[in-house]
Amino acid sequence: MTLHPHRPVLGMALAALLLVPWPLAAASQEPKPEQVLKHDKLEVVLPDFPSDGLILDIGGGGEGVIEQLKGRRVVAVDLSKRELEDAPGEPLLKIVMDARDLKFLDGTFATTSVFFTFMYIDPADHAKVFQEIHRVLKPGGRLLIWDVVFPLRTDPRQIYVLYPLHVKLPAADINTGYGVKIVEKQGPEHFVSLAKASGFEVVSRKDEQGWFFLEMKKTA
Numbered sequence: 553m554t555l556h557p558h559r560p561v562l563g564m565a566l567a568a569l570l571l572v573p574w575p576l577a578a579a580s581q582e583p584k585p586e587q588v589l590k591h592d593k594l595e596v597v598l599p600d601f602p603s604d605g606l607i608l609d610i611g612g613g614g615e616g617v618i619e620q621l622k623g624r625r626v627v628a629v630d631l632s633k634r635e636l637e638d639a640p641g642e643p644l645l646k647i648v649m650d651a652r653d654l655k656f657l658d659g660t661f662a663t664t665s666v667f668f669t670f671m672y673i674d675p676a677d678h679a680k681v682f683q684e685i686h687r688v689l690k691p692g693g694r695l696l697i698w699d700v701v702f703p704l705r706t707d708p709r710q711i712y713v714l715y716p717l718h719v720k721l722p723a724a725d726i727n728t729g730y731g732v733k734i735v736e737k738q739g740p741e742h743f744v745s746l747a748k749a750s751g752f753e754v755v756s757r758k759d760e761q762g763w764f765f766l767e768m769k770k771t772a
């Protein structure tokens with residue numbers, strides 16, 4: 553796997569916190585320890601949430617957390633076939649698809665979830681992804697986002713941030729890790745602005761240690 557700023561630079565092995573090699577093509581590309589900011593573990597409690605109709609889960613590869621929670625109510629899309637194949641959980645469908653160019657008709661879904669996926673998408677593409685999600689949601693449909701609050705560098709040499717993560721589902725505990733390039737000053741406010749600019753109203757917000765949750769409703 554080549555190192556890309558907004559793709560997973562470490563897989564699930566991240567949980568081992570650099571005890572395993574970075575899955576990069578050449579050793580010369582491996583991040584040096586001083587280039588990696590090791591974040592405190594994110595503790596994410598994910599209760600079941602009500603949903604009428606289908607849920608579109610963007611970036612549903614990896615641990616497939618939303619698929620593990622909501623099963624066959626979910627249509628999971630991801631850029632990476634391998635990430636979808638590896639994801640546990642049994643959604644209705646797994647489809648290789650780019651969130652910047654969704655292939656669904658307008659107004660198809662009641663809910664869209666984006667669980668720790670925006671952190672892997674280039675910020676320059678976020679507005680396009682919001683536009684696409686807005687288009688495929690039904691009127692009044694909901695957009696649910698869980699994502700990180702990027703930290704300030706503690707050392708100027710740091711390029712990447714490594715997040716160990718514990719997700720508590722009603723019937724399971726998932727321990728994993730996500731590693732990406734640091735994006736300066738990206739947190740909930742960035743997404744609140746995008747929401748307002750794309751025809752969403754923020755319905756609820758939860759600010760936690762190192763991560764946040766936003767629930768939005770399609771208004772326009």
Ligand SMILES: C[S@@+](CC[C@H](N)C(=O)[O-])C[C@H]1O[C@@H](n2cnc3c(N)ncnc32)[C@H](O)[C@@H]1O
Pocket residue numbers: 558559560610611612613614615616617618629630631632635649650651652666667668669672673730
């Ligand atoms: C680490 S996973 C996020 C966590 C995942 N939702 C879970 O439950 O574990 C991020 C996923 O986003 C996917 N991704 C990145 N850019 C994407 C895009 N433009 N469209 C769809 N998926 C994308 C990546 O392939 C990766 O599988």
